[in-house]
Amino acid sequence: MTQTIKLAIIVPCYNYGDYVGEAIASVASQLRDDCELIVIDDGSTDGSWSVISDAGVRAVRISNGGAIGACVAGLDLTTAPHVLFLDADDKLKPGALDAILSRLDPEVAKLQFALTRIDARGEWISGAVPALDDYREREALAVRVAKTGVYRSPPTSGNVFRRDVADLIREIDYERYVDGVLLYAAPFTGDVVSVSEELGCYRVHGRNVANTVHKSDAVGIRNNVERFIKRMEHLKVVARRLGWEGDLFDPHDVFVTRERKFYLEVVSGRRPSLSCLVPLLVRLTDERLEAKNKLGLAALFVLAAVLPNGRATVLINYRLKITGRSATGFLREVATSNPRARAP
Known part of the structure; x- marks a missing residue:
């Protein structure tokens, strides 16, 4: 058989x-x-x-x-x-x-x-x-x-x-x-x-x-944001088709989108505004992460918003590393980064 x-x-x-x-x-x-x-x-x-x-x-x-x-x-x-x-x-x-x-x-x-x-x-x-x-x-x-x-x-x-x-x-x-x-x-x-x-x-x-998007590539991050939003719009259509009747997210207001837009501000050479930082921190509270991880991310976002752009870009690049991240490594990057370096 x-x-x-x-x-x-x-x-x-x-x-x-x-x-x-x-x-x-x-x-x-x-x-x-x-x-x-x-x-x-x-x-x-x-x-x-x-x-x-x-x-x-x-x-x-x-x-x-x-x-x-x-x-x-x-x-x-x-x-x-x-x-x-x-x-x-x-x-x-x-x-x-x-x-x-x-x-x-x-x-x-x-x-x-x-x-x-x-x-x-x-x-x-x-x-x-x-x-x-x-x-x-x-x-x-x-x-x-x-x-x-x-x-x-x-x-x-x-x-x-x-x-x-x-x-x-x-x-x-x-x-x-x-x-x-x-x-x-x-x-x-x-x-x-x-x-x-x-x-x-x-x-x-x-x-x-x-590995095809360079960490500090503003064009790559922008494309990533646009692709993610299109994916989320598709998901909303699929969810409705499958019978979901409850509320659905706003693709522009979820944590992933706001996080990538924050990175885009930094690697484009701009200092993120409070209107960019505060909603990101609010959306971070919705994430299913351990408290220490949320605190670590919150610290990174705040530091990237107030440090000189060169150091802020270094932090963002460190955050986007695929492997080898640690609290010690994060502090080392803050201490040793070149404040005059800017994103390409």
């Missing part, structure tokens, strides 16, 4: 020939009869297709159209009710599929799990950022998203979506990111299961999307 397929793992790849073999192997080595794996080569020009072909797994090659197009192609070629989009530079840890499958059922709209951070060579950088709690929630999380627009969630490779949620990427025409609106729409349509265990690895290197 044929085993019912429960999970599809879709690996979109564009010019990640250095990593895609490891990503494929991490899945193939633990593949179960109730899982399907497909690799979508998005018109790579670096030899990725040769690596993929040698792996001996189901794979197709399409014309380059971006990550969303590659993931849509993967959705069209799979049938499982739940889907994991595994970035070609990331990987799953041994036993991850068993842990994921044991927690899936038809009511799970999204399952998220923590990811260990590794470098280009696969060496450990840090534990999960963000760290996740163990829970299964729906209504409480939907209420939180309705108020703030977001909740704590890992990068793309740490998420499994029910197919109806994954299909929302077909509506995205404002960004090239796959997870985006999917993360926050999930609690409006089903349960979100969060797993604190680090079941995969997220690779930090010079070519992945997370």
Whole structure:
């Protein structure tokens, strides 16, 4: 008797020939009869297709159209009710599929799990950022998203979506990111299961999307704000379509938007006004952070508003670092930064 397929793992790849073999192997080595794996080569020009072909797994090659197009192609070629989009530079840890499958059922709209951070060579950088709690929630999380627009969630490779949620990427025409609106729409349509265990690895290197915006690049931050607002507007449409009748956030007034706009003021060489700082501090109180973390962020915002622009920019850059942040490091940056340095 044929085993019912429960999970599809879709690996979109564009010019990640250095990593895609490891990503494929991490899945193939633990593949179960109730899982399907497909690799979508998005018109790579670096030899990725040769690596993929040698792996001996189901794979197709399409014309380059971006990550969303590659993931849509993967959705069209799979049938499982739940889907994991595994970035070609990331990987799953041994036993991850068993842990994921044991927690899936038809009511799970999204399952998220923590990811260990590794470098280009696969060496450990840090534990999960963000760290996740163990829970299964729906209504409480939907209420939180309705108020703030977001909740704590890992990068793309740490998420499994029910197919109806994954299909929302077909509506995205404002960004090239796959997870985006999917993360926050999930609690409006089903349960979100969060797993604190680090079941995969997220690779930090010079070519992945997370590193493509320079910390002090005003244009990059402005584009980030505009993209986030469009994502939130899309989310509001989806939430209403899914039957949410309560109040919904103002995309311009949530913490993430106000935080990025504050950074934009600093890196553009301006001193943030009270009308920029005060609403940001108010929105910070809505965030689900430990008191010490809220105090630390509040201190950073206040200091960045009153210090000379050069030092303020250094602080913002430190805040936007992917790894290696600490209270000691923060104080060191304040003490040693050049007050005459300005954002480019």
